[in-house]
Amino acid sequence: MKFLHAADIHLDSPLAGLQARADLPPGLLRDCTRRAFAAMVDLALAEDVAFVVIAGDLYDGDWKDFSTGLFFAEQMKRLGRPCFLLRGNHDAHSVISRDLRLPPNVREFSVRTCQTHSLPELGVALHGHSFPKRAVPEDLSESYCEPLRDMLNIGVLHTSGEDPGEHETYAPCSPGRLALKGYEYWALGHIHSRRVLHERPWIVFPGNTQGRHARETGAKGCTLVTVEDRRVVAIEHRTLDTLRWAVLEVDAEGADVATLTGRIATAVQAALAGAEDRPLLARLELRGETPLHAALATDAERLAAECRNAAIEAGGDLWVEAVRVRTQPLRLQAADTLEPLRAAFAAGLSDPGRVEALLAEIAALRGKVPLPAREGLSLPSDAAGLTQLAREAWQIAEAVILAEGRG
Incomplete structure (x- = not known):
């Protein structure tokens, strides 16, 4: 079994400081984040993953119009398999004023408390707590549910971890404490560079799917996770960026x-x-x-x-x-x-x-x-x-x- 772990997609986010540049080809900047997200769905289909996890900041902020939500719905229809969605600081419940009914294959984590979504036919349990508001100063992981027995337990968390300051501090936590929780895999989001904080259990920031400014250099994408007998046996970075x-x-x-x-x-x-x-x-x-x-x-x-x-x-x-x-x-x-x-x-x-x-x-x-x-x-x-x-x-x-x- 395989699953995809992505985060920080920032759908329809503009690339910083480039919108007024007349010397750039018109199509170079257009829909970069959408094209990267579509590439993620392409990858999910090509690898025949069982499900997809999005660990926060699917959206960059409140939608300018409903086309952002409609694009997501179109891609979820194409995905055709479960997608577990966590809200982060950019798409917190208090930030997004427009909304549409979620596609039937999308399961969103609660903003009130840690919620567990299960896939019993696969022996998988996912635990997550969405951001109710943009600023979350407390360690949300402290209230995460106990792991379910005889299941592959995955924690989904949007957090700054112990980041020294490159990103704003939200839901800070200790990787050491996460490792002691008893989950097999922690699907993190918020830090835009790929980082593996711990192995066995795996604690992973996949990075964002598309670089959006000059400090976000190098390949951007998501993490492909391979599971055997309810154990993670391999993780791979897969590139999605189009620019x-x-x-x-x-x-x-x-x-x-x-x-x-x-x-x-x-x-x-x-x-x-x-x-x-x-x-x-x-x-x-x-x-x-x-x-x-x-x-x-x-x-x-x-x-x-x-x-x-x-x-x-x-x-x-x-x-x-x-x-x-x-x-x-x-x-x-x-x-x-x-x-x-x-x-x-x-x-x-x-x-x-x-x-x-x-x-x-x-x-x-x-x-x-x-x-x-x-x-x-x-x-x-x-x-x-x-x-x-x-x-x-x-x-x-x-x-x-x-x-x-x-x-």
Whole structure:
């Protein structure tokens, strides 16, 4: 017997910061999350799984219209086998105002308490507790039902686990305590990168099915689980994404323009080789001490075009989401002239009160950004992040000063 474990599908979620990009092909971004979900159903049918588990965030938030729910219904009709659905923080009961009657093969976990759904003909029991509201600070797993005897027990849980902060904290729990519950498999959701927290019993985050911004790089998909005699004997990651994100890290150390262009081309070729024939959205990051520092800081458009040109030469599809110049000028370039200014710039963060005030302003600004775009932001949340942002801001200012000095 096999089953599929997916999570964080975020149906109809826009890809962060790209909707107004006129240089991208019209069909590149359209319906990415829907196409990944349809690929999941294709996989379920091809592998003839017994059932599917969705561990939260099927939806990205309240539906803009009923087409989101109708698409899900169409796919469940095509699936034609049980699907167990848990609500997470994005599609919590209090978040979704529109709804449709669930397809007959879909069983949703209660928002009031832990609920057990059984498939006695398969010897399977699934235990889960949906989010009643977006913010769930308590450990829901503490109230999960005891395992049923002579059954394959699966816990379905949307949780931040013990994540150090990449994602917001919801229903935190300890993998060690989950392992002691007596379940054979924990189907988790919320963390968008694939992670296996424990083996035998298996505690698994499958990751999301489609990357939605530049921090969600690499292959995205779901987990295929194989069961024999009510024991999990194998788990496999299966790729579903239709568009992939990548970061092109290029060392500009000691490079002239021709050498740097060659290094960019090499990075593009490597990214395309690992993309499994999928189109790529890439963030170019340049690092290293280089005499080109000042020119690079104001040359983002050409750098992006060089990436695209290299992709065309390699026969692949790649577009640049952003260019990040993290290079440093040669030490002699900055000389003593800019050192007092740099020191004064850095000293601005030596006052803890000023740091606290700046972080509060940034947090307030982040709160004003619409939720779909907020997840793609890279705004600092602590003093270390603010210091890094200040370094990057100084590099840009320094590059402009050096460039104007040459003019």
